[in-house]
Amino acid sequence: MNADVKVLGYVWSRTLFVALLVAAVGVALLNFAGVSRAAGEKVGVVVVGHGLAARDFPREKLLEMRRLHAQITEAGGEKKAPSELVERLHALEREGRQWKRTPENDPYDASVKALAARMKELGGYDIVEVCHNEACGLDVDEAIDSVIKKGAGRVVVLSVMVIKGGTHAEYDIFGKVEKAKREHPNVRITYAWPFDAEQLARLFVEQVNRYQRIAEK
Numbered sequence: 001m002n003a004d005v006k007v008l009g010y011v012w013s014r015t016l017f018v019a020l021l022v023a024a025v026g027v028a029l030l031n032f033a034g035v036s037r038a039a040g041e042k043v044g045v046v047v048v049g050h051g052l053a054a055r056d057f058p059r060e061k062l063l064e065m066r067r068l069h070a071q072i073t074e075a076g077g078e079k080k081a082p083s084e085l086v087e088r089l090h091a092l093e094r095e096g097r098q099w100k101r102t103p104e105n106d107p108y109d110a111s112v113k114a115l116a117a118r119m120k121e122l123g124g125y126d127i128v129e130v131c132h133n134e135a136c137g138l139d140v141d142e143a144i145d146s147v148i149k150k151g152a153g154r155v156v157v158l159s160v161m162v163i164k165g166g167t168h169a170e171y172d173i174f175g176k177v178e179k180a181k182r183e184h185p186n187v188r189i190t191y192a193w194p195f196d197a198e199q200l201a202r203l204f205v206e207q208v209n210r211y212q213r214i215a216e217k
Contacts, residue, residue: 003035003058005186005200007155009131013035014058032044036079039150041126041153041154042126042127042146042150042152042153042162043121043126043127043152043153043154043155043156044125044126044127044128044129044144044148044150044152044154044155045119045120045125045127045128045129045145045147045155045156045157045158045161046118046128046129046130046131046140046143046144046156046157046158047112047115047116047129047131047138047158048106048131048133048143048154048157048158048159048160048161048173049109049112049130049131049132049136049160050107050132050133050134050161050168051097051132051133051134051136051137052108052109052132052135052136053096053099053104053135053136054096054099054100054101054104054105054136055104055105056099056105056108057096058098059092061095061096062090064088064092065089065092065093065096065134068085068088068089068092070087072085072086072087072089078108088183095136096135096136097132097135097136097137097138097139098134099135101137106136107131107162109130109137112130112160113130115160116128116129116130116189125150126152127147127150127151127152129143129146129147130143131143133159133168133172133173134142134168138166139176140157140176140177140180141176141179141180141183144176144177144180144184144189145180148184148187149170152187153188154187154188154189154190155180155187155188155189155190157173157190157191157192157193158190158192158193159193160216161198162193162194162195162200164194169193169194170194173191173193174191176189177189
């Protein structure tokens, strides 16, 4: 199997995996609808997805990004790798994040946005911003900056990656939130994670039961 087929297979398998997570988290997130606020204080909610490359992003650039990432890792990380490699990788990452998204070329991003819109409606939040940990749209710190600029005095960050043990939710997003707290000491910023295991178990049981009822019709 050649390299570009492997990359595309990897992207598609991740698409299916994270799409299932988006579907599962919808109901669980509704429990955060009761976020308290001071009188007159705007609440900003940042919904964080995993992030995937758009389906029509050039394959050769995806391959180049993977090669660069491997070279930089082999060199000992960005601080030790040649600067031209790091700069090129960052340029490609920016291009990938800024690539125009549609429901056709990025159904995952569309799903996260639909979830966020429904949360805003149900929770009555003042500001809701969607971002991704990688590959698409705003990064977490950029989304936090955005809601603060829009007037949020309190920020709640939620990840659609709900299971403990994952690197992105447990370390990457956590680290970006902690950095934002240091940069915005006068704004209350909360990372509403991890999710309660009992709550998630009930959600998944209901999903199983729902499809059992459908199958019996």
